Amino acid sequence: MKISNRGAIPPFIVMDVMKAAAEREAMGAGVLHMEVGQPSTPAPGGVIAAAKRALDGDLLGYTLATGILPLRQRIVRHYLEYYGVTLSPERICVTTGSSAAFLLTFLAAFDPGDKVAILRPGYPCYRNILGALDIEAVEVPVGPDSRFQPTLAALDAAGGGDLDGLLIASPANPTGSMLREGELRAILNYCRARNIRYISDEIYHQITYGGATSTAVAHDENAVVINSFSKYYSMTGWRLGWMVLPEEMLRPVERLAQNLFISAPSLAQHAAVAAFDCSGELDANVARYARNRDLLLAELPKAGLDRFAPADGAFYIYADVAKFTDDAVAFCAKMLAQTGVAATPGNDFDPVNGASHVRFSFAGSEDDMAEACRRLRDWLGKET
Ligand SMILES: Cc1ncc(COP(=O)(O)O)c(C=O)c1O
Incomplete structure (x- = not known):
């Protein structure tokens, strides 16, 4: 039977990376998550309290x-x-x-x-x-x-x-x-x-x-x-x-x-x-992103990753990895398998030049970011 052409759109590759990371976690291996474009924190306390009140009191x-x-x-x-x-x-x-x-x-x-x-x-x-x-x-x-x-x-x-x-x-x-x-x-x-x-x-x-x-x-x-x-x-x-x-x-x-x-x-x-x-709690999250960003901007160059877009906002560093690979999908798969660091290949964001770029999300914990930097430094040191 017919299937529409309109459904023939590309997958959202980051979701595929998330799946590979989840499979690794299911096998008991740890993952340092730098692939996901989402905060590593739950909703702020005030929102959760309001949700509980609504559950009890509203028809919804x-x-x-x-x-x-x-x-x-x-x-x-x-x-x-x-x-x-x-x-x-x-x-x-x-x-x-x-x-x-x-x-x-x-x-x-x-x-x-x-x-x-x-x-x-x-x-x-x-x-x-x-x-x-x-x-x-x-x-x-x-x-x-x-x-x-x-x-x-x-x-x-x-x-x-x-x-x-x-x-x-x-x-x-x-x-x-x-x-x-x-x-x-x-x-x-x-x-x-x-x-x-x-x-x-x-x-x-x-x-x-x-x-x-x-x-x-x-x-x-x-x-x-x-x-x-x-x-x-x-x-x-x-x-x-x-x-x-x-x-x-x-x-x-x-x-x-x-x-x-x-x-x-x-x-x-x-x-x-x-x-x-809830701006107190939310601004504290942003302050953590800022510290993570400072850490990555200082540490990633030591791993040989020193060409970035200006990370003026959001929680990403988009790094040029051309000196290591022209196949960011394979590069990210290998990085996950060998270091446990999950990041997103640029192919998702740029069909032309993305294969030589990787996006690192720094919305995670400060400890995870520091550990990821150590592992990347080790790993990319061996790659060159
Ligand atoms: C630039 C941008 N716009 C929109 C979205 C979609 O977000 P949501 O549907 O959760 O609001 C994302 C998610 O990563 C994003 O990065």
């Missing part, structure tokens, strides 16, 4: 397709307090992780055959979800010359006015690179002048190491902002995210959300209202 049935009002109101307050931006709760749509937000945004904003620019290297699911929807993902190659973010000339080279959308994450995965405020404004002006819908993936906001983040919606009412409770809020498995939508997309997104998801998980929504009051 379906919610409005766009999310419960108290959560949308709390998100609005967050925009005012953190970014100084005033929004109405109607512009917020709560989603099943930011992953669902991409699907809803792409469906509401674009038609099959439309062109949406994404960065290479970049988060692989953008390309894969667009592909499944028959929307053309136009890759904008970025590299060290522009700190792994696009210049206006690079957008011109990717088609400029022919584009229907542009999606950028800042801080980015896998590079951790960030757009500076002036660059964000220039890109928004570029898009506005050419009717290009700007989609801002702000999932790594609040995980930064010095530079400030500014939300796209502060500068452009037509931008779609996508965010999530997965990273800063340490709630990956609760599957909750949100969008800030332009007026004209509210009803289309609501109709799509009603039909595709009915609502985001109810328990997670009730609990997440408390997440915004």
Whole structure:
């Protein structure tokens, strides 16, 4: 029987690495996890307490397709307090992780055959979800010359006015690179002048190491902002995210959300209202990421890994491993088998140059990071 072409999208390779690491653990061998793009901490205490209260006290049935009002109101307050931006709760749509937000945004904003620019290297699911929807993902190659973010000339080279959308994450995965405020404004002006819908993936906001983040919606009412409770809020498995939508997309997104998801998980929504009051615990996580980052930036060069993207935010170091391999998948498999350190091959993020790159996540414990550095130094010392 027929199987659709749209389902023929690539796997999300990091999930395959996670599977190999889990198999190793099942056999009783230890793994130092640097592959997973998720915090090594549970949800903050306030969220867990709120979830327990909700379990006892709430029906936990379906919610409005766009999310419960108290959560949308709390998100609005967050925009005012953190970014100084005033929004109405109607512009917020709560989603099943930011992953669902991409699907809803792409469906509401674009038609099959439309062109949406994404960065290479970049988060692989953008390309894969667009592909499944028959929307053309136009890759904008970025590299060290522009700190792994696009210049206006690079957008011109990717088609400029022919584009229907542009999606950028800042801080980015896998590079951790960030757009500076002036660059964000220039890109928004570029898009506005050419009717290009700007989609801002702000999932790594609040995980930064010095530079400030500014939300796209502060500068452009037509931008779609996508965010999530997965990273800063340490709630990956609760599957909750949100969008800030332009007026004209509210009803289309609501109709799509009603039909595709009915609502985001109810328990997670009730609990997440408390997440915004847990900044003490959450900022302590970020302080640990910062210490891990300092350690890796000092120690990885001693292992011969000394070419990185600027890790200005998020919790990744994207390292050039060309001097060791041109097959990062095999390299990572061997590294896991011989050292117990799990990391993600760059192939996931960059179909062209990714095979000579590896992404190390430093969201784990400080002890694990230090031990991983020791083992990599030993192992790569022998590899050269
Ligand atoms: C840049 C980026 N966007 C979106 C996501 C998806 O996150 P979630 O669906 O958990 O919100 C991830 C996950 O790693 C990511 O790195």
